[in-house]
Structure formats: structure tokens, C-alpha cells
Amino acid sequence: MSDTPGTLTHATVMTGRSLLISRRNIDAVITAMMLPIMLMLIFVYFFGGAIDTGTAYDSYVMYVVPGVLFLCAGFGSATTAVAVSEDMKGGIIDRFRSLDIGAMPILAGHVAASTVRNLVSTTLVFAVALLIGFRPAATPAGWLAVAAVLLAYIVALSWVSAAMGLLARTPEAAGGFSFFMSFLPYPSSAFVPVDSMPGWLQGFADHQPVTPAIESLRGLLLDQPVGNAPWTALAWAAGILLVSMALTGVLFRTRTR
Amino acid sequence: MTTGMDDVMIEAHGLTKSYGKPGVRVLDGVGLRVARAGIHALLGPNGAGKTTTVRILATLTTADSGTARVAGHDVVTARRQVRRTISLTGQFAAVDETLTGEENLRMMARLSGLARSRARHRAGELLDRFGLTDAARRQVRTYSGGMRRRLDLAAGLVGSPEPGVLFLDEPTTGLDPRSRRELWQVVRDLAGRGAAVLLTTQYLEEADQLADRISVLAKGRIVAEGTPQDLKSRVAGHRLDLVLSSREAYLRLATRAVHHSPETLTVGIPTDGTAVHTRALLDEIDPHRTDVERFSVHSATLDDVFLALTAEKTEAPARV
Numbered sequence: 149m150s151d152t153p154g155t156l157t158h159a160t161v162m163t164g165r166s167l168l169i170s171r172r173n174i175d176a177v178i179t180a181m182m183l184p185i186m187l188m189l190i191f192v193y194f195f196g197g198a199i200d201t202g203t204a205y206d207s208y209v210m211y212v213v214p215g216v217l218f219l220c221a222g223f224g225s226a227t228t229a230v231a232v233s234e235d236m237k238g239g240i241i242d243r244f245r246s247l248d249i250g251a252m253p254i255l256a257g258h259v260a261a262s263t264v265r266n267l268v269s270t271t272l273v274f275a276v277a278l279l280i281g282f283r284p285a286a287t288p289a290g291w292l293a294v295a296a297v298l299l300a301y302i303v304a305l306s307w308v309s310a311a312m313g314l315l316a317r318t319p320e321a322a323g324g325f326s327f328f329m330s331f332l333p334y335p336s337s338a339f340v341p342v343d344s345m346p347g348w349l350q351g352f353a354d355h356q357p358v359t360p361a362i363e364s365l366r367g368l369l370l371d372q373p374v375g376n377a378p379w380t381a382l383a384w385a386a387g388i389l390l391v392s393m394a395l396t397g398v399l400f401r402t403r404t405r
Numbered sequence: 406m407t408t409g410m411d412d413v414m415i416e417a418h419g420l421t422k423s424y425g426k427p428g429v430r431v432l433d434g435v436g437l438r439v440a441r442a443g444i445h446a447l448l449g450p451n452g453a454g455k456t457t458t459v460r461i462l463a464t465l466t467t468a469d470s471g472t473a474r475v476a477g478h479d480v481v482t483a484r485r486q487v488r489r490t491i492s493l494t495g496q497f498a499a500v501d502e503t504l505t506g507e508e509n510l511r512m513m514a515r516l517s518g519l520a521r522s523r524a525r526h527r528a529g530e531l532l533d534r535f536g537l538t539d540a541a542r543r544q545v546r547t548y549s550g551g552m553r554r555r556l557d558l559a560a561g562l563v564g565s566p567e568p569g570v571l572f573l574d575e576p577t578t579g580l581d582p583r584s585r586r587e588l589w590q591v592v593r594d595l596a597g598r599g600a601a602v603l604l605t606t607q608y609l610e611e612a613d614q615l616a617d618r619i620s621v622l623a624k625g626r627i628v629a630e631g632t633p634q635d636l637k638s639r640v641a642g643h644r645l646d647l648v649l650s651s652r653e654a655y656l657r658l659a660t661r662a663v664h665h666s667p668e669t670l671t672v673g674i675p676t677d678g679t680a681v682h683t684r685a686l687l688d689e690i691d692p693h694r695t696d697v698e699r700f701s702v703h704s705a706t707l708d709d710v711f712l713a714l715t716a717e718k719t720e721a722p723a724r725v
Contacts, residue, residue, distance in 0.1 A: 161515045
């Protein structure tokens with residue numbers, strides 16, 4: 149009576165479900181969106197005056213906005229952990245499995261919904277950034293590259309977050325993960341130049357996956373030379389995505405044995 | 406297809422399952438058969454292995470040994486075919502709290518492969534059948550326990566062909582008596598349409614009300630199997646509790662009792678609960694009318710069933 153639905157149908161329906169749930173929990177979604185905006189305002193108006201970012205930038209707002217965009221992506225992606233963990237806790241995961249829905253469509257639904265949420269929040273952050281004096285000078289190709297880098301990181305970090313949701317035994321523990329995710333941009337060039345950090349931290353900051361992303365976003369948005377940074381950033385994102393997809397496959401099997 | 410065999414929808418032989426390294430054996434050779442339009446209850450206390458049995462049959466976990474077929478398909482080698490036939494309602498409500506009842510059902514229907522319009526139609530049909538039409542557009546978090554359970558059952562059914570195979574894992578746990586009765590009626594209707602139902606329960610009354618066959622599960626083994634009538638005749642269905650006047654009388658009667666309370670000198674003796682049997686029992690136990698001070702009759706509890714059924718294998722404890 150019913151044809152066998154494919155993985156794509158499953159993933160589409162699961163995405164619709166996650167988006168609907170987000171819409172019903174709109175207060176939580178708005179909170180997640182407000183935080184990066186608050187942080188941006190704090191950095192620009194409270195700390196900005198005291199931070200010396202060199203002569204390349206007219207004002208601190210020009211320096212910090214790319215970092216805030218990234219912070220927003222990290223923060224928004226981390227909510228996926230809670231959503232996945234909620235699913236694993238309840239009986240719904242057994243229901244899905246008894247309908248022969250695999251791990252990948254279930255997680256892909258969460259990641260896709262997270263991506264949509266993040267696109268909305270990124271747009272919002274961007275709008276506020278324009279209001280407080282951010283003036284991008286990106287070329288059309290630059291805009292495309294900015295979108296590609298942000299999108300790649302949103303998807304990759306959402307999938308990492310999904311893995312954390314499978315790892316955590318409770319949604320509360322999964323929620324703690326968002327703290328860690330939002331911390332990663334700090335030891336990078338997101339808010340202050342790396343060369344202002346202690347030597348031992350510079351090594352980490354220069355080589356962690358957030359830095360090439362920030363460097364690309366900043367360079368592309370301000371139309372400065374970026375070198376290989378966008379490619380490095382995309383390679384990091386692809387690597388993170390592949391590793392976390394493999395990890396979620398294993399974790400899902402162990403959790404549902 | 407062979408006729409005759411078609412009627413056996415769930416069939417399991419010698420299922421075993423252990424968890425953990427030291428090998429805690431949860432199932433130790435469980436077998437059962439459920440026919441089309443039959444309701445089979447798996448009765449047992451927490452930890453007896455009820456949920457594990459259901460999870461194996463519903464392909465959510467695998468047995469260490471033994472075989473099981475659902476609708477003629479092996480649960481391991483033909484997992485996909487089995488999943489297409491079954492619907493599962495577990496102990497924890499498997500619906501989204503923030504979605505409406507209708508959205509939940511439509512989503513499950515879509516996931517089962519129904520096209521959008523068919524899914525809407527089927528959701529409406531089930532909401533109507535389970536008395537949820539008025540609540541269809543409300544978020545599930547506003548539902549009562551009984552409504553939630555009915556929706557959960559509908560969500561399990563929405564995508565599977567009817568009549569199919571239904572697994573209900575403690576479907577009425579936590580429900581008030583009225584909601585429980587309503588759910589029983591829903592389950593009866595489903596079996597009436599030809600579904601094979603395997604339900605687990607801790608309540609003798611539930612198994613008695615619903616099932617045409619009962620398997621009693623204790624510590625991973627089936628300790629008894631039969632119709633509710635068979636089992637009740639073995640445990641007599643009721644218990645006559647006697648408060649005795651002396652320790653001597655207590656010791657004399659303790660060996661045939663299924664319930665012991667030495668502190669209060671109380672013993673419980675199986676009875677069918679009729680006046681005739683109760684009167685005869687009292688006369689036989691206490692011909693001089695001096696040993697029994699007070700008496701009361703209770704419906705047999707699951708504990709009594711277990712004590713009675715396990716007492717057939719081991720000597721009844723009669724220590725004071």
C-alpha cells in the first residue's frame with residue numbers, strides 16, 4: 149500500500165519536523181540569536197576602544213564583525229546537540245527505527261534545520277552589524293566565498309554538535325556543549341589579533357580550525373588579500389564534517405544496540 | 406504462501422539475551438506464538454525481560470540465540486520486511502510534545518512513505534477513530550495521559566498496513582482507570598480488525614481483560630502459558646487472608662499459604678472468591694471455629710500469581 153520511502157524523503161520530512169519544533173520553541177531560538185548580537189555590542193562598545201587592531205582597520209567594528217558572525221554560527225550549531233539528545237532520550241528514536249529510518253536521515257534533518265536557523269540568525273547579526281557601522285567592501289566573488297565558508301562551518305559544526313548529542317546521556321549535558329563551542333573562537337583572531345596573545349597560545353590560535361575561517365571572512369568582507377585561507381578553511385570544514393559523520397554513525401549504533 | 410501457517414503472525418523460539426561482560430542473562434529461552442486477531446499478554450514484573458523480548462521481535466535489538474519470525478519474516482535476516490509490517494508503542498511516549506496531534510500523525514505517515522494527501526487523510530481517519538479529532542490541532546503537551554497514549558498508538562499505526570502486527574510495551578502504565586479502559590477498548594478494536602497484538606503488562610487484571618493468551622515471564626523465563634482462565638484456575642484468582650489466633654495455627658497453615666505475614670499471624674490462601682468456596686475453605690481450615698479471628702477476600706495480585714507459579718517448582722517458604 150505504501151511505497152518504500154527513500155533516504156531523501158526521510159531526510160526531508162525530518163528537516164520539516166526539526167524546523168517545526170524550532171518554530172514552536174521560538175523563544176529558545178531567539179535567545180540563541182540574541183547572544184551573539186549582545187556579545188558584538190559588548191565587544192564594540194565596551195572593549196573595542198581598548199583593543200588595538202592595527203592600522204589596517206578604520207574601527208574595531210570592522211575588525212570584530214567577521215568573528216561575531218563565526219561565533220553566531222558556532223553558537224547556533226551547538227543547539228543541535230540538545231535536539232539530538234532529546235530524541236535519543238525519548239521513545240521516538242525507537243519509533244523511527246521501527247519505521248526503518250537510518251541514523252543519517254535523522255541527523256541530517258537536525259543539521260539541515262540547524263543550518264536554516266543559522267542562516268536566519270547570521271542575517272540578523274549582519275543587519276545589526278550594518279546598523280552599528282560595519283561597512284563591507286567585498287567583491288561579488290568575495291560574497292560567494294563568504295557564504296561558502298560560513299555555510300561549510302555551520303554544517304560541519306552542526307554535525308559535530310549532533311555527535312555530541314549522541315555522546316551526552318542527557319539533554320542538559322548536551323546543552324553544556326554549547327558553552328565549549330562558543331569558547332573556541334576566543335583563542336583565535338576573532339576578537340583580538342593573535343600576536344597580542346602569549347606565545348604558547350599563539351601556536352594554538354594560529355593552527356586551530358577557527359582562525360582560517362575568521363581570516364577568510366575578514367579578508368573577503370573587507371576586500372583584503374586572503375591567500376589560501378578560504379581553501380584552508382573549507383578543507384578544515386570538510387575534514388570536521390567527515391570525521392563527525394563517521395563518528396555519529398558509530399555512536400548511533402552503540403546507543404541503539 | 407502456505408495457508409494455515411499464515412495465521413501465526415509472531416513466533417519465537419528459545420530467545421536468549423545477556424547484557425554486559427559478566428553476562429547478566431535477561432532472557433533465558435523465551436518462546437511464544439501469536440495468531441492473527443489474537444491478543445497475547447506478556448505478564449511479568451519489572452526486569453523480567455518483557456521489554457527486551459518486544460525489542461527483539463520489533464528488530465530494535467538482536468537475540469544472542471534463538472529465532473523469531475514476524476508475519477513470516479525472520480527478524481534478523483528480513484528486518485526490513487518485518488519493520489514494514491509492525492507498529493510499536495513503547496513505554497515512553499514517542500510523539501513530539503510541541504507538535505499537534507495531527508502534525509505528529511502526518512509526519513509518521515510521511516516517514517512511512519505515504520504521499521502528502523494520503524498522509525493527511527490517514528491521520529484524520531485515525532484521529533477520528535481514537536477520539537482525538539477535537540484535539541487534533543492542539544500541541545501534544547496539552548494532552549492528558551490517556552490522550553497521549555492513544556495518539557502514540559495511532560502514530561505507531563499510521564503508516565503500517567492494517568491489520569498488521571502490534572507491539573505494545575506497557576501501554577497503560579501511569580494511566581487513570583478510565584483512560585486505561587478506553588485504551589483497552591482501542592486495543593480490542595484493533596485485534597477485532599485482525600491485528601496480532603503482543604502486549605506487555607505488570608497487571609494481571611489487564612492481561613485478564615484483554616488477552617486471549619498469557620505468558621508469565623519471570624527472570625527471563627516463561628514460567629506459565631495459557632488462557633487467562635487456565636492461569637486463574639492455577640492461582641485461583643482470589644486470596645482469602647486469615648488473621649489467626651495462635652502461632653500453632655499459623656504454622657499449620659503456612660505451608661499451603663501463598664501469602665505470609667508472621668508478625669500479624671496472617672496467611673493468604675488461594676480461592677476462587679465465590680461464597681461457596683470461601684465458606685467451604687473456612688470450614689475445612691478451622692472446623693472448630695477457634696483458629697481464625699478475622700478474614701478478608703482480595704483479588705489475586707501479580708505477586709500471588711508468581712508465588713503460586715514458582716511454588717510449583719520450589720518448595721513454598723514456610724519459615725516463621
